[in-house]
Amino acid sequence: LxxxxxxxxxxxxxxxxxxxxxxxxxxxxxxxxxRQLTGEIIKRMETKGYVLVGLKMVTPDEKLVSQHYDxxxxxxxxxxxxxxxxxxxxxxAMVFQGKGVVDYGRxxxxxxxxxxxxxxxxxxxxxxxxxxxxIHGSDGxxxxxxxxxxxxxxxxxxxxxxxxxxxxxx
Ligand code: ADP
Numbered sequence: 001l002x003x004x005x006x007x008x009x010x011x012x013x014x015x016x017x018x019x020x021x022x023x024x025x026x027x028x029x030x031x032x033x034x035r036q037l038t039g040e041i042i043k044r045m046e047t048k049g050y051v052l053v054g055l056k057m058v059t060p061d062e063k064l065v066s067q068h069y070d071x072x073x074x075x076x077x078x079x080x081x082x083x084x085x086x087x088x089x090x091x092x093a094m095v096f097q098g099k100g101v102v103d104y105g106r107x108x109x110x111x112x113x114x115x116x117x118x119x120x121x122x123x124x125x126x127x128x129x130x131x132x133x134x135i136h137g138s139d140g141x142x143x144x145x146x147x148x149x150x151x152x153x154x155x156x157x158x159x160x161x162x163x164x165x166x167x168x169x170x
Contacts, residue, residue, distance in 0.1 A: 022097070022099070022100070022141060023053065023096065023102075023144060023145075024095070024096055024101045024137060024138045024144045025093070025095060025137070025138045025143075026041075026045070026093075026094045026096060026105060026109075026136060026137045026138070027091050027093050027094065028091060028092040028094070028134065029085065029091055029133070029135060030084070030090070030091055031088075031132040031134060032126075033089065033090055034089065035126075038092050040126070041134075041135060044108060045096050045108070048098075048108065050096040050097065050101050050105070051098055051162045052094060053096070053097045053157055053158045054093070054148070054157040054158065055093070055094050055095075056092070056093050057091070057093075058093050059089060060085060062082055062083075064086070064150070064151075065085040066082050068085075068147065068151075069081060069082060077131070084131065093151045093152065095152060095157050099169065105138075106138075106139065108137075109135055109137045112130060112133065114126075114128050115128065122135050
């Protein structure tokens, strides 16, 4: 087994670009939960080599959704988006950890419009409509930190020493 210390396997995320074990916030939206795509989505992220360190099913209220999408409040679809996300049943909130997980997580998700997302991406493979695009993923390391803090208490995000790290990172 390659020699990797426990500390190297579990470097705390400092929120700095380039940090080896960074974290991102992802969320299976109500349509993804209803269509039972949660397992498929987690499987894609785990198979890549990213580690699930936070997971919960939440039925968000308008306040939480408004805070989450605060940067979009001037957009024409904002009101409908907040209503949809807060009145359609549960979402699955997740924190994934790993090298490049913020930006590469977005690559794995695809672009906002599923019909413009490449096959092989989550939205490209699993959805059709922009308002039912299955998943959210943080757009940058700073939003990732804010969103993790918004959706999770610190003690709800695990400090996992992943036993496969030495086989994923050199
Ligand atoms: P992304 O989720 O790809 O980061 P945005 O942050 O721009 O995209 O938008 C947040 C969410 O708002 C999108 O995922 C989508 O569900 C919804 N949305 C974006 N644009 C539209 C639109 N033109 N009409 C309806 N819903 C939209």
